[in-house]
């Protein structure tokens with residue numbers, strides 16, 4: 070099979086074909102919402118580096134390749150063994166090339182705490198929730214990838230945690246791209262709805278198999294009810310030929326809390342958008358990030374916090390170590406609306422360039438329309454501390470180990486934010502592999 | 508043990524060491540004194556292997572080897588230890604982990620088996636007692652938030668753990684009150700053996716009441732301009748450095 074290399078034309082044609090096949094069924098509100106998104110995608114086209122939000126992240130390499138969006142992948146039990154995170158206890162769901170794999174997955178939390186459905190089931194059981202929330206928050210008016218994902222939304226999960234439910238066991242969504250046979254692409258779409266005082270931890274983990282290109286375009290929308298508590302972990306360990314473009318949108322209700330940790334260990338091209346809207350008083354949001362690109366990997370974290378209501382707090386700590394010829398981007402936007410008095414917002418981004426050929430672009434953006442706010446931001450990009458290196462070496466620790474020791478210490482602040490113990494261990498292992506044994 | 512001949516070193520365009528000659532034999536204690544800015548810390552750093560300096564000429568022989576050829580970690584493994592004048596804080600690196608790594612790397616270099624956890628803890632307990640090191644300090648990140656005195660004490664504790672052949676103490680006395688000074692000095696004295704040596708850099712003679720030197724040298728403007736016995740330190744204490752400066756400047 071030859072793959073179409075005009076990605077935009079291919080996708081528009083595919084959508085058209087689906088619509089034709091659906092016939093009358095295409096008049097459902099769900100489908101109409103998707104169609105609207107497709108029209109936006111058609112209008113926007115893929116962004117170029119002339120687009121302010123994509124200035125340092127060039128997707129040309131992605132859109133000039135052909136991808137099969139429907140390759141099923143052949144993930145065997147042996148593959149799953151190799152992919153497994155040791156000692157992980159929880160609700161673990163596998164997706165291969167974007168498609169849910171029930172036989173590889175386990176859900177152990179009771180249904181009255183946690184409901185995990187696909188979109189077709191959700192549309193039947195919770196039509197009002199889908200109607201109310203689907204594609205209502207992840208804004209695609211100026212984001213071609215989110216528009217595209219919305220247009221093709223089909224695979225992924227709907228997670229519902231009802232009022233007052235505290236889900237003990239985490240939910241781990243494992244997205245495996247099987248690129249062993251050809252270039253593959255997937256567009257998972259998740260909708261997570263937490264009721265009042267609901268509490269859950271959700272992790273998304275991304276892996277690639279094989280050496281062909283793998284493109285993931287994922288969107289996760291999260292809606293937090295009043296006083297809900299949500300922890301979100303995103304862990305990326307993909308191949309150098311993997312392209313990941315992801316948007317996570319968290320919509321906060323009154324006095325809700327979110328806590329997000331994004332760790333990018335490997336991946337050829339990564340763009341993570343994390344958008345938070347604090348749309349109720351007394352919300353609390355904490356964001357952490359760590360990225361360790363090497364070779365020619367590229368990692369771009371765009372965060373947006375909208376303070377829409379008074380008395381909320383947000384904090385943000387992103388850290389990066391960049392090796393070889395890798396490149397990184399951090400763009401942190403804090404938007405404080407006029408009504409959002411007594412806002413506290415902190416942002417910090419710290420980077421170490423471990424090679425003279427690596428580069429990092431940082432851009433804090435503060436837009437503040439309220440007058441009684443406390444906001445601070447700081448970004449630093451520097452080399453490894455030579456004084457500290459000399460201190461360690463003068464005690465007999467060889468250069469490579471001294472370096473690894475300092476890098477691990479640097480990364481530790483973020484790693485320790487991972488609150489799922491087995492995943493923390495898994496991360497520590499990945500980091501040792503990447504940074505070096507102490 | 509250590510033989511420095513005509514050592515000249517510069518940082519950037521600036522020459523700081525202008526021909527140092529010094530020989531230290533096993534079992535000896537040498538004090539190096541001198542006014543601020545005369546090059547004492549530079550000499551200590553060059554011996555420990557800091558890369559910022561350019562060696563313009565001269566040689567340093569340590570236990571029969573060309574010291575200047577070795578990386579800092581190799582020097583440490585050969586038995587050089589520098590107690591820093593300003594020990595750096597290293598957040599995120601636990602003191603215990605750091606020391607265990609250091610000891611076992613040095614052992615590896617020497618072809619010895621690593622210490623296991625029990626042996627390591629035993630040595631740590633013993634050496635902590637040496638310098639009255641508080642356990643709680645060791646559970647913290649390396650030097651992070653330590654007071655000046657605690658940092659200095661930690662340097663001597665590390666020295667005790669690593670058991671060097673040649674210890675260079677760079678102004679270990681500054682910032683210590685008299686009790687801490689005595690504890691540190693006692694620690695150093697207890698570590699003295701016929702087969703190791705110590706260079707004490709200081710500009711007060713106070714410390715030398717406790718660590719009694721065999722030789723005292725005055726470093727001024729990148730050169731050792733006067734050497735003597737411990738009486739020289741007393742004389743400096745009494746008269747200051749001006750008379751030495753005058754002597755040197757008269758010759759020049």
Ligand SMILES: Nc1ncnc2c1ncn2[C@@H]1O[C@H](COP(=O)(O)OP(=O)(O)O)[C@@H](O)[C@H]1O
Nearest residue numbers: 518521523541542543544545546547548549550
């Ligand atoms: N990194 C540096 N760059 C330029 N000059 C330096 C540097 N470090 C030390 N010096 C200079 O070298 C001279 C000797 O310094 P130092 O060895 O610290 O003296 P001491 O320890 O005797 O007080 C001083 O004039 C000092 O200013």
Ligand SMILES: [Mg+2]
Nearest residue numbers: 547548592678
């Ligand atoms: Mg000095």
